[in-house]
Amino acid sequence: MTEGINAMKSHGVTAKRCGCLHPETNRPLGKTCPKLTQPDHGSWYFHCSIRNLLGQVERIRRGGYTSEAAARRARDELLALSREEQAGKSWTVTRWLRYWLSTRKRIRPTTKMHYTRDIENFLIPHIGHLILGDLNPRQLNAAFAQIALTRNRAKQPHTACTLQHIHATLRAALTGAYREGLIEDNPAARMELPPRERPQPQPWTEARIAEWKATGERPVVAIWTTAQLANFLDYVRDDTLYPLWWLLAVLGLRRGEAAGLRWADVDLHEGQLSVVRQRTTAGYDVHEGPPKSKASRRELALDTHTMRVLRQHRQRQQERRTRRLGAGMVCHNSGYVFTSPDGLPLHPGYLTQRLRLLVNRAGLPPIRLHDLRHGAATLAHSAGVDIKTIQHQLGHSNIRLTADTYTSVLPPAARQAAEATASYLAAAGNPGAEIKRQIELTRDTDRQEAAEKATPRHEPDTNRVRACRQRKVKQRRTAAPRRTDRTAEPD
CATH class of the missing domain: 1.10.150.130 (Tyrosine recombinase, N-terminal domain)
Incomplete structure (x- = not known):
């Protein structure tokens, strides 16, 4: 029996093998199958040694070739490649x-x-x-x-x-x-992949609330109206994390940015807040590091009310720490703005759970914690803040993301815009009709005067001339626009 093996000391080995099983042990026969002498039985393999990307020697085995010559060519082509190309041809994904x-x-x-x-x-x-x-x-x-x-x-x-x-x-x-x-x-x-559609923020209108209560279906990204947000902030006014909910709703901080905020990053004299770190989660583990991108490192202006809220929060935090230390309890001075009772920073996942609980208790339609960020952008947009400023406030590197995804139009603003547009069109309609009527009257007067000029002249008739003049004066008065706004008259 021809073994079909060609040992090559420096270039590896080629061999013929098949997938037949031993009738008693049910194990592969491999290169010992007696049918390998048949030309159409089995296939050719090669194996050789190469060095991988790390410089380590490893054994490569490939098969499925129809002839020994084909296996040799494949082996020689592999050995002729560079170390990187060999890895590409030998490594699996x-x-x-x-x-x-x-x-x-x-x-x-x-x-x-x-x-x-x-x-x-x-x-x-x-x-x-x-x-x-x-x-x-x-x-x-x-x-x-x-x-x-x-x-x-x-x-x-x-x-x-x-x-x-x-x-x-x-x-x-x-x-x-x-x-x-x-x-x-x-x-x-x-590759060809289905396009990814970014969901647009949908305000919780009365119709959407009714549908949600009836079917349980809700928008992918839902935001509260201004009245709903005000109701929520009024409900959580006595919550220890009220300043955090206020910052998320007004400034649009990310969850990790709020959890990683330190008092050293808040200037209550100048009214500035610096976003320089965040606390994020990988699984349940918390990792603290720089913000998401270069644009996320930003300085935010604080309004008078927000500064007052933060001052009161800092005072209560110091009083709580004094009470715990006086009672012999542990209280860390971690320097974070939002902490647990023992002074340690909060787990970002706790903020998500806490918001869900408070929203349910307040009886408001559900939103996610990140939806408060959408709502902050929409609130600023409705208040007349320009898109570039909102982009800086949210820490986006692309203004298109801010305009297309993070801003929506709240119902009152949309209704006001619709009323303004309709009123403008209605106001434009009446002057247009009046001008058209005046133009027609002017054309009739011009045609009448042209006809009179073309009439042959006779001896003047005093009565006829007087009547003609009176008629022209009456026509001019009728054609002249009536002034209704005396304030528009020149001085």
Whole structure:
């Protein structure tokens, strides 16, 4: 029997194998199958040693070739590649994704958590078995079509937003592979995905509240009207976190920015608040660091009422600390604006839970904590603040995001705009009709005068001339516009 093995000391080994099983042990026969002498039975494999990206020696095995010559050519082509190209042709997507994630040292913990979730829950199960260097857009589009059919924790199909997030993770990972020279281009950049539609903030009108109570359905992004927000702030006036709810509603701070706010960042003399840090969560773990982006580092002006609210809050916080220390209880001087009774900073997740509880108790339609940020932008927009100022207030790097997503029009402002537009049109309609009537009268007078000029002259008839003059005077008086606004007359 021909073993079909060609040992090559420096270039690896080629061998013929098949998938037949031993009748007694039910284990693969591999290269010992007696049918391997048949030309159409089994396929050719090769295995050789290469050095990976870390300089470590590793064994590569590939198969499925129709002839020994084809296996040799594939082996020689692999050995002729650079170390990076060899990794692209030998590493699976799973191996690269995990290696790439392990090298991300300068990303935020929350970003790394999202990358890990996308890689382990979606990308590895669907494309992890593929060879990195063989990836193409068709494979990726098919994989994302399968992901779209799966269900999330709420037993609902994954949304276009989720697919966009997974695609962003994959694209970042493959960009790293392209930068390292493992692949020739980024196939994720040529994918076709359903567009992501940003939900627009919807005010809680009476009709939406009635529908929510009847069906339980609510807008994806819901904001309170000015009256509803005022009712909520009046309800939580005695809550220990009232200053926090006020800042979120007026300034539009992010949850992490409010949780990470320190007294050193608040100047109650000059009326300024500096956003220089945030406390975010990755799972339940809290991580404190700089704001989300460069534009998020900002100085915000404080109005007189907000400064008074913060002064009262600081005084109560100091009094509470004095009482606890006097009673022999532990109370830390952490320097944070919003703390628990022991003086330590609050967990950002607690703010979300606390708001949900207070909204239910107040009997108001539900909103998320982040919806207060939408509401702050809408409130400022309705008060006449320009979009550029609102962009700075929210800490956006793109004014289009502020204009398209974070601002809406509250019903009173929309109604006022509609009334103003209709009134303007109505006012423009009457003068237009009056001017048209005057033009017609002028044309009739001109035609009559032209006809009289064309009439042959006879001896003057005193009565006829007098009557003609009186008629012209009467026509001019009728055609002249009647002044109703004497204040418009010149001095």
